[in-house]
Amino acid sequence: MTPAGAPGAPGLTGAGDDRVTGFQLEGRPVRGRLVRLGAAADAILSAHDYPVSVARLVGEAALLAVLIGDSLKFDGKLIIQASGPDSGGRQIEGTGAVAFVVADFVPGQGVRAYAKYDGDAVAALEAASRTGARDLLGDGHFAMTLDPGPGKERYQGVTAITGDTLADSAAHYFAQSEQTPTRLRLAVGRQMLDGGHMVWRAGGALIQRIAGDEARGETQDSFEHAQVLFDTLGDDELLDPALTAGQVLFRLFHEDGVRVEEGRPAPRRCSCERASLARLLARFPSDDREHMSGADGSVAMTCEYCNREWRFTAGEIDAAARAND
Known part of the structure; x- marks a missing residue:
């Protein structure tokens, strides 16, 4: 790691958008991460x-992920x-205007998110x-799920939705489930842009x-000190494209x-892919596929994340079905 503000420091000279940067305070038991989403945020939210x-x-969920x-x-x-309270994604009168918001992040690949x-x-x-999180979602739940991949057991932690932002719910989760004092700003x-x-x-x-441990001793005072500085972080600093991660961190903790x-990429990703979607359609019974088909026999699917429409001919689906056998 390189001191923020030093010549050639990561985050000061490199591209600042669509990257996540880890950091640690000198001589204090406090670590953190800072993320800036530019094109990735626009692609997710404009879809x-x-x-x-x-x-x-949706943007808050992507940032947390x-x-x-x-x-x-x-x-x-x-x-x-x-x-919201109805986990089936249906609306119950008086319980929240947003049925759910979901985001996932794969290190090295990127982030995606959407809401119903x-x-x-x-x-x-x-x-x-x-327009706070609890206003929109009602008396619902906030969950973080670790998915190690196929064949491995998932781990999920759940807490109540609290406060005006998803950051409030995440901090509440860490305090209850992980016993890890955490402060977040989103x-x-x-x-x-030019041209309006x-x-x-x-x-x-x-x-x-x-x-804390025998070497560090009690760490609460150091964290409270860092928290006071962290709480001065403004939305304008987090959103300003002219400020890099290193410059923001130097302002806070110099x-x-x-x-x-070194910053790591955090682009927008989507896992929809033609061959895999065709294989998914091929698993449906022929009667169901016929019901989904248009007049020309093709089937259209829309990715909920990127909102892209995919259209498959009957021949493509039949070929995928034979490949599945």
Whole structure:
């Protein structure tokens, strides 16, 4: 790691967008990560015509997936999901305008996210200026799932949705389930480019206390000190494309000293792929496929994440069925 602010420090000279950067305070048992999403955030949030409040919720879920998933030490993915009381994805009157928001991150591959919502219910909440996470989701649940991959057991932790942002629920989860003092800041907003075109940006940061031991002693005072500085971090700093991760961290912690790691990519990803989708369709009984088919015998599928439509001919599906046998 290189001290932030030093010549050639990572995060000061490299590209700052769609990357996650780890850091640690000098001489203090505090570590963290900072993520900046530019093109990735715009691709995720522009794929659907989300209301502003829902787009922010989806952006927050994506940021959390990257910030927390980047710490995984195995091949797999981290899934962030916040859902209303009805886990089936259906709306129950008075329990939340957003049925669920979900994001997942695969280290080295990237992040994806989307939400299912009731447009009329969201519009009513926005008109009443009630756009916090709990307003939108109701008395639901926040879950983090570690998925190590095929054939391995998943681990899931669940807590209640609390506060105005998903950061509040994540911090509550860490306090209850992991006993790891954690502070998070998330920001999602729009930037106007030359010519008046608007794009989405997102930024987030996390700090955690490293547990004390015989060498470190008690670490709570150091964490409280770092937390006071961390809480001065503004949305404008997280979203400003002119500021790199290293510059933001130097602003926050230059008096203590902060060492930053080489940034790691966090692009937008989507796992929809033509061959795998054809194999999925081929598993349906022929009667079901006929019901899904258009007049020309083709079947259309739309990816919920990227909103891309895929169309398959009957011949493609039959070929995939033979390959499945």
